[in-house]
Amino acid sequence: MTVFIKPFNEKYFSVSFPEKFNDTILNAVRTVPNRIWNNEQKIWLVPSNQNAMNLLLENIYGTNLFNFEDESYSLPKPESFLDSELNKLDSALKVRHYSICTIERYKKWVRNFLSENEKIESGSENQKINEYLKSLALKKNVSSSTQNQALAALLFYFRFVKNTPVETLSSVIHAKKKVRIPVVFSREEVVKVINNLTGTKKLIAKLLYGTGLRLNETLSLRILDLDFDRNEIIVRHGKGDKDRHVMLPQKLIPELKAQIELVKKLHEKDLAEGWGKVAMPEALGAKYPHGCNELKWQWLFPQKNRWKNELTKEEGRFHIDESLVQRAVKNAILEAGINKNASCHTFRHSFATHLLESGYDIRTIQELLGHSDVSTTMIYTHVLNRGAGGVLSPLDRL
Known part of the structure; x- marks a missing residue:
C-alpha cells in the first residue's frame, strides 16, 4: 500500500491513497485532530503543524500495513x-x-x-x-x-x-474556568439554516434541534433506538457513558420511517452481495453472534459507500462521518446570512433555550440534555428573551 503526503497550502498537507484502502488506514487519518475531507479532490487535509504530522506518521506506522525494511521507506519510527x-x-x-x-x-x-x-x-x-x-x-x-x-x-x-x-x-496550576454564554439561533434562523440543507443532512439537523442531541449521539443512533409507539428516542452511551430518553418529534416520524426504509433496502442489498455486518457495541457481538446482520442493529444514518478491510477482505458500513455534517451545516449558516459563530452544537443550545422560553422547567430540560448538574443547564437562562434582550433601555424611553 502507498500513501502520498504532500504540501497542499500554507495550512494543510494532503493525504491520499491511490490504491484500495481499508478501515485501518482510514482511521489512522481520522484520529488526527482537525483533519478535513476534501470531497472534490478525494483527499484528506491534515493541519500543517509538527504535532499533527507526528500523530499521522505514528498512526500509519501502527497499522503494520507497510514494509519498513524497504530502503525507500522514509517515515520515522516512533521512539x-x-x-x-x-x-x-x-x-x-x-x-x-x-x-x-x-x-x-x-x-x-x-x-x-x-x-x-x-x-x-x-x-x-x-x-x-x-x-x-x-x-x-x-x-x-x-x-x-x-x-x-x-x-x-x-x-x-x-x-x-x-x-x-x-x-x-497538589501544587499544579489550575486555570480559572470562564463562563461563556452559548450561541443560540432564533426560531426564524433555525428554519433558514435547515432549509439550506438537503437530504440526510437536513433530517440530521432537524433531529439536532428537535431533540437536543449532540452530533455524535445523533449519528450513533441505531434503528432499534427509535420507539415510535412510546414516541421517544433512546440515547445509549451518551457523554459520561450515560443512557437517557428524549422525545421523538411528531413532525419527523414520517421522515424517520422513510429513512428506515432506505436503510432496509441498502441493508438487503448488502446482504445479497454477501456483506451487511455492522459493528456491535462492546461485547454484544459475542452475546448476539448474528446480531450484526440484523436490521435493528444497523445505523440510522449509514455512510454512502462500504469500507473494505484488506486484511479480512470483509466489507461493511459505519455511520456518516461527523465532518460531513459539520461542513454542510457551516455552509448552510453562511448561505442563510447568519453572522454568528454557530455550528451543529448551536441546535442543542437553541433546543434548550426555546424550551425555557416555552415555560418548561429547568429540571425537565436538564434530563433531556443529560446534564449531571443543573448548574450546567442554568447557563441557558442567561440567553432568554426575558434577560438582557427583554429589558427596555432607558434611552428608548426618552
Whole structure:
C-alpha cells in the first residue's frame, strides 16, 4: 500500500491513497485532530503543524500495513519510550471505560508533553507539568478549558501510569474556568439554516434541534433506538457513558420511517452481495453472534459507500462521518446570512433555550440534555428573551 503526503497550502498537507484502502488506514487519518475531507479532490487535509504530522506518521506506522525494511521507506519510527508510555496510557483509559474521544485527546496531550520532556525524572512531576501548562497559556494562548483538559490528561497519566501519589501533584496550576454564554439561533434562523440543507443532512439537523442531541449521539443512533409507539428516542452511551430518553418529534416520524426504509433496502442489498455486518457495541457481538446482520442493529444514518478491510477482505458500513455534517451545516449558516459563530452544537443550545422560553422547567430540560448538574443547564437562562434582550433601555424611553 502507498500513501502520498504532500504540501497542499500554507495550512494543510494532503493525504491520499491511490490504491484500495481499508478501515485501518482510514482511521489512522481520522484520529488526527482537525483533519478535513476534501470531497472534490478525494483527499484528506491534515493541519500543517509538527504535532499533527507526528500523530499521522505514528498512526500509519501502527497499522503494520507497510514494509519498513524497504530502503525507500522514509517515515520515522516512533521512539520506543514514547510508544510504550502511550500504550500503557491507552490500556489504563480503556480499562476504566473512557470514551474514544477522551482517549484520543488524553493521548494527544501526553504525547505532546513527553515530546518536550523525553524522560520523566522522579520528584520533578510538578515542575514539569507547571512549565508545560505555562507554555500552553503564554506561548500558544490556549483557552482555560483546553489548559484544564491538558492538565486532566497529565494527572491521569502520572496517577495511573506512573503511579505517582496524588499528594505530590497538589501544587499544579489550575486555570480559572470562564463562563461563556452559548450561541443560540432564533426560531426564524433555525428554519433558514435547515432549509439550506438537503437530504440526510437536513433530517440530521432537524433531529439536532428537535431533540437536543449532540452530533455524535445523533449519528450513533441505531434503528432499534427509535420507539415510535412510546414516541421517544433512546440515547445509549451518551457523554459520561450515560443512557437517557428524549422525545421523538411528531413532525419527523414520517421522515424517520422513510429513512428506515432506505436503510432496509441498502441493508438487503448488502446482504445479497454477501456483506451487511455492522459493528456491535462492546461485547454484544459475542452475546448476539448474528446480531450484526440484523436490521435493528444497523445505523440510522449509514455512510454512502462500504469500507473494505484488506486484511479480512470483509466489507461493511459505519455511520456518516461527523465532518460531513459539520461542513454542510457551516455552509448552510453562511448561505442563510447568519453572522454568528454557530455550528451543529448551536441546535442543542437553541433546543434548550426555546424550551425555557416555552415555560418548561429547568429540571425537565436538564434530563433531556443529560446534564449531571443543573448548574450546567442554568447557563441557558442567561440567553432568554426575558434577560438582557427583554429589558427596555432607558434611552428608548426618552
